[in-house]
Amino acid sequence: MRCMNDKKDKEKDKEQDKENKEQEYLENWKRERASFLNYKKQEAERVSELMKFANQGLILDILDILDNIYIAEKKLPKDLEKNEWVKGILNIKNQILEFLKNQRVEQIDCLKKDFDPNFHESVEMAESDSKSGTIIKEFKKGYILNSKVIRPARVKIAK
Amino acid sequence: MAKILGIDLGTTFSATAIIENGEPKIIENKEGARTTPSVVALTKNQERLVGVTAKRQQITNPQNTISSIKRLVGRRFSDKEVQNDKKLLPYELKEANDGGIEVKMGDKWHKPAEISAMILQKLKQDAEEKIGEKITQAVITCPAYFDDSQRKATKIAGEIAGLDVKMVLNEPTAAALTYGLTKTKGQQILVYDFGGGTFDVSILDVTKDPDTVEVIGVGGDTHLGGDDFDQKIMNWIIEEFKKDQGIDLSKDQLALQRIKESAEKAKIELSTTLETEINIPFVTSDSSGPKHLFLKLSRAQFQNLVKEYIEKSIKLVQETLKTAKLKPKDIEEIVLVGGQTRTPAIQEAVKNLFGKEGNKSINPDEVVAMGAAIQAGIMGGDAKEVLLLDATPLSLGIETLGSVNTVLIAKNTIYPVNKTQIFSTAAESQTSVEVHVLQGERPMASDNKTLGRFILDGIPSAPRGVPQIEVSFDIDSNGILNVSAKDKATGKSQSIRIEGSIGMSKDEIEKMKKEAQIHEQDDKKKKELIEAKNLADNLIYSWEKTNKDAGDKIDENLKKQVQEKIDELKKVKDKDNIEEIKSKTNDLSQIIQKAGADLYKKTSEQKPKEEKKDAKDAEEGEYKEKK
Numbered sequence: 126m127r128c129m130n131d132k133k134d135k136e137k138d139k140e141q142d143k144e145n146k147e148q149e150y151l152e153n154w155k156r157e158r159a160s161f162l163n164y165k166k167q168e169a170e171r172v173s174e175l176m177k178f179a180n181q182g183l184i185l186d187i188l189d190i191l192d193n194i195y196i197a198e199k200k201l202p203k204d205l206e207k208n209e210w211v212k213g214i215l216n217i218k219n220q221i222l223e224f225l226k227n228q229r230v231e232q233i234d235c236l237k238k239d240f241d242p243n244f245h246e247s248v249e250m251a252e253s254d255s256k257s258g259t260i261i262k263e264f265k266k267g268y269i270l271n272s273k274v275i276r277p278a279r280v281k282i283a284k
Numbered sequence: 285m286a287k288i289l290g291i292d293l294g295t296t297f298s299a300t301a302i303i304e305n306g307e308p309k310i311i312e313n314k315e316g317a318r319t320t321p322s323v324v325a326l327t328k329n330q331e332r333l334v335g336v337t338a339k340r341q342q343i344t345n346p347q348n349t350i351s352s353i354k355r356l357v358g359r360r361f362s363d364k365e366v367q368n369d370k371k372l373l374p375y376e377l378k379e380a381n382d383g384g385i386e387v388k389m390g391d392k393w394h395k396p397a398e399i400s401a402m403i404l405q406k407l408k409q410d411a412e413e414k415i416g417e418k419i420t421q422a423v424i425t426c427p428a429y430f431d432d433s434q435r436k437a438t439k440i441a442g443e444i445a446g447l448d449v450k451m452v453l454n455e456p457t458a459a460a461l462t463y464g465l466t467k468t469k470g471q472q473i474l475v476y477d478f479g480g481g482t483f484d485v486s487i488l489d490v491t492k493d494p495d496t497v498e499v500i501g502v503g504g505d506t507h508l509g510g511d512d513f514d515q516k517i518m519n520w521i522i523e524e525f526k527k528d529q530g531i532d533l534s535k536d537q538l539a540l541q542r543i544k545e546s547a548e549k550a551k552i553e554l555s556t557t558l559e560t561e562i563n564i565p566f567v568t569s570d571s572s573g574p575k576h577l578f579l580k581l582s583r584a585q586f587q588n589l590v591k592e593y594i595e596k597s598i599k600l601v602q603e604t605l606k607t608a609k610l611k612p613k614d615i616e617e618i619v620l621v622g623g624q625t626r627t628p629a630i631q632e633a634v635k636n637l638f639g640k641e642g643n644k645s646i647n648p649d650e651v652v653a654m655g656a657a658i659q660a661g662i663m664g665g666d667a668k669e670v671l672l673l674d675a676t677p678l679s680l681g682i683e684t685l686g687s688v689n690t691v692l693i694a695k696n697t698i699y700p701v702n703k704t705q706i707f708s709t710a711a712e713s714q715t716s717v718e719v720h721v722l723q724g725e726r727p728m729a730s731d732n733k734t735l736g737r738f739i740l741d742g743i744p745s746a747p748r749g750v751p752q753i754e755v756s757f758d759i760d761s762n763g764i765l766n767v768s769a770k771d772k773a774t775g776k777s778q779s780i781r782i783e784g785s786i787g788m789s790k791d792e793i794e795k796m797k798k799e800a801q802i803h804e805q806d807d808k809k810k811k812e813l814i815e816a817k818n819l820a821d822n823l824i825y826s827w828e829k830t831n832k833d834a835g836d837k838i839d840e841n842l843k844k845q846v847q848e849k850i851d852e853l854k855k856v857k858d859k860d861n862i863e864e865i866k867s868k869t870n871d872l873s874q875i876i877q878k879a880g881a882d883l884y885k886k887t888s889e890q891k892p893k894e895e896k897k898d899a900k901d902a903e904e905g906e907y908k909e910k911k
Binding site: 145164178197245247248258274282 | 344
C-alpha cells in the first residue's frame with residue numbers, strides 16, 4: 126500500500142514538475158515576445174527622434190558658411206553698401222536664412238541679455254557700463270533646432 | 285531588477301551606458317549628447333554647472349571652473365605629477381591636512397573626489413531621466429595605472445553621488461569586454477588609448493579562466509593627446525599665413541578662434557578624405573583691405589605635422605611591451621580607444637608594429653562606457669536573463685536554373701527561423717523537381733557545400749513556370765534544418781531533415797568565407813553569365829509559345845526576322861561571351877516587341893476574345909530540369 130502511495134506521489138510530483146516547466150516556458154516566451162514588441166516601439170521612437178535631428182550635421186555646416194557671409198557683410202566698405210550687385214549677393218544670405226527657418230532653425234537672441242550657459246558661450250569679458258554678466262557683443266550667432274541648442278551663441282560679457 | 289549604470293569617468297569627457305535587451309547602449313545626456321565634458325563650475329550667482337554648460341563659461345570664469353579633476357583624484361599634493369599639473373591648471377589647489385589635495389571653487393575648498401561626485405551626480409540624474417528609472421548602483425572605470433588610493437577616491441566619489449559602486453573597473457579591460465575579447469583563455473591584449481589629453485597603453489592577459497583579466501603592463505603619457513594634433517595644425521596655418529601675407533595671426537583672439545575651429549574640422553575631415561580646404565574669409569585686414577585665408581592641407585602633410593606624436597606613442601607601446609617582457613608578435617588582439625585613433629596614420633602605425641589591424645569597429649569614444657555597462661550587466665545578472673541565441677554562420681539555399689545558388693536564409697540570421705519562397709519548373713511538362721540544399725556564400729551551386737538532396741515528384745504536367753512549389757527552410761532552436769517542398773496544386777510534399785549542419789567548425793566556416801571573398805569577382809561574372817543565358821532562354825521560349833498560340837496572326841516577314849535573330853542568339857548562347865549574349869538578346873527582344881505590337885494591333889482589330897488568365901504568380905527563380 127505504501128509502495129503504491131510512493132509511486133503515486135512520484136507521479137504527482139512529476140506531473141507538477143511538468144506543469145511548472147510548461148508555465149515557465151510559456152512565461153519566458155511571453156516575456157521574449159513582450160520585449161521584442163517593446164524593442165520595436167523603442168526603435169520607432171528612436172527613428173522618429175533621429176529624423177528630427179537627421180539634418181543637424183548638415184545645418185551646422187551651412188551655419189559655418191552663413192557665419193562667413195555675416196563677416197563679409199560686416200566688413201563691407203561704406204561706399205559699396207548701396208551697390209546693387211552687392212545687394213544681390215547679400216540676398217543670398219536671406220535665402221539661406223529662409224531655408225533655415227523652413228528647417229525649424231531659430232536664432233538665439235542674445236544682445237543685452239543676461240549670460241546663460243544653456244544658450245551662450247562666453248569667450249571674452251570686458252569692463253562696461255552694462256550690468257555685470259550682460260552680453261555686450263555677439264561674435265558668433267547661436268541656433269536652436271527643434272528646441273535643442275545645436276550651437277551656442279559665442280559672446281562677450283560685461284565684467 | 286534595478287539597472288546598474290556603466291560609467292566612463294574620463295579626464296576630459298565622460299559617458300554612460302546601460303544594458304538593454306542584452307546589448308550595451310550609450311545613454312544621451314539632458315543636452316542630447318552622447319558624451320559629457322568632465323567640467324564643473326560655480327557661477328557668480330553661486331549656481332553650480334556641470335558638463336557642457338560649465339565648459340561654455342570656462343574662458344570667462346577660469347578660476348571657478350574645474351576641469352581635468354581626474355588628474356588629481358586620490359593623489360597626494362606632494363606627488364610629482366600634481367606639482368607639474370599645478371602649473372597648467374587655471375584654478376587654485378592647496379595641500380589638505382591629510383597630505384591630499386583641495387581645489388578652490390567659489391569660496392569653498394573641495395576634495396577632488398567631491399568634484400568627481402558632482403560630475404557623477406549629473407551623469408546619474410541624466411541617465412535616470414532618460415531611462416525613467418532610479419539608479420542606485422554603478423560600475424565606474426579608471427585607468428589601469430590608478431593605484432589603490434586613486435581607486436578608493438573614485439569609489440568614494442560614486443558614493444557621494446548616491447551610487448553604490450559595485451566595481452571600479454580598468455578602462456582597458458572595459459574596452460576589451462566590449463569587443464568580447466576576454467573569452468579566450470591565455471590571450472594577450474594590448475589597449476592603445478589615445479584620448480583628447482592623455483595617452484595610455486595597457487597590456488592585458490586573460491589568465492586561467494575566461495573573463496579573468498590581469499593587467500601585465502601599463503605605460504603612456506598623461507600629457508599627450510588629440511589636442512596636441514589640433515595645436516600643430518593651428519601653428520601650421522598661422523605660419524603659412526605669415527609666409528604668404530606677412531601678418532601674424534597668433535595675437536588676434538578672434539582670428540585664433542576661427543583658426544582653431546578650422547583646424548579641428550580639418551583633422552576630422554582628413555580621417556576620411558585625402559585633402560581638405562581651410563577657408564577663412566576676412567580673417568583679418570590691413571591698410572590695403574581685407575585678407576582671406578585659403579590653404580589646402582593634404583593627409584600626407586598632416587601626417588608629417590603630427591609624426592612626432594605618433595612616433596612617441598609607438599615608442600611608449602614598445603617600452604610597455606619591453607617592461608612586460610613581450611614582443612609585438614605575442615599580442616593576439618589590439619584594441620583602439622579614444623577619438624584620436626580615428627586618424628588613419630595612427631591605425632597604420634599600430635598595424636605596422638603588430639602586423640595586424642587593431643579592433644576599431646566600435647566608436648572609440650564610447651567603447652569604455654559600453655564595457656562598464658557589460659560588466660554591470662554581468663554583475664546584475666542581466667547577462668543570465670538573456671537567452672543566448674545562435675546565428676547561422678553561412679548562408680543556406682537551393683540550386684535553381686543554371687546551377688545558381690539561391691539563398692533562402694542569409695548568413696548571420698538568428699535562429700529559430702523559418703523562410704518560405706515559391707519556385708516553379710524550368711521545363712515544359714516537368715513532373716518532378718530536385719531540391720538541392722546548399723550551404724555557403726558562392727553564387728554558383730557547385731562551389732558550395734551540399735547538405736542534402738531530395739526529389740518532389742507527381743507534379744501535374746504543365747507549361748514551364750506554371751506549377752507553384754513552395755520551398756520552406758526551417759531551423760529550430762537546436763540548429764536542425766528542415767527543408768520541405770510542396771506542390772501547391774496537389775498538396776504533395778517532401779522534406780529532408782539535416783542535423784548538425786549549422787554547427788560547422790570555425791576553421792571550416794572561415795575557409796568558406798575566405799574562398800567566397802577570393803572568388804567574389806569571378807563568381808559575380810559567372811552568375812551574370814548564367815543570368816544572361818537564362819534570360820536568352822526565356823525570351824526564345826516565350827516567343828516559341830506565342831508563335832505556337834497565335835503565330836497565324838503575326839506578319840510573316842516579322843516572323844522571319846525573329847527567327848533570324850533567334851538563330852543568331854542560339855549560336856552565341858552556349859558560348860561564354862556575356863556581351864555578345866546580351867547584345868543578341870537585346871536585338872531579339874526588340875524585334876519580338878515589334879511582333880508583339882503587330883499581334884495586339886491585329887487582335888484588337890478583330891473582335892476581342894475572352895482573355896485567358898495566365899497563372900504566372902510564381903517567382904523568377906525556377907528549378908533546373910531534373911535530369
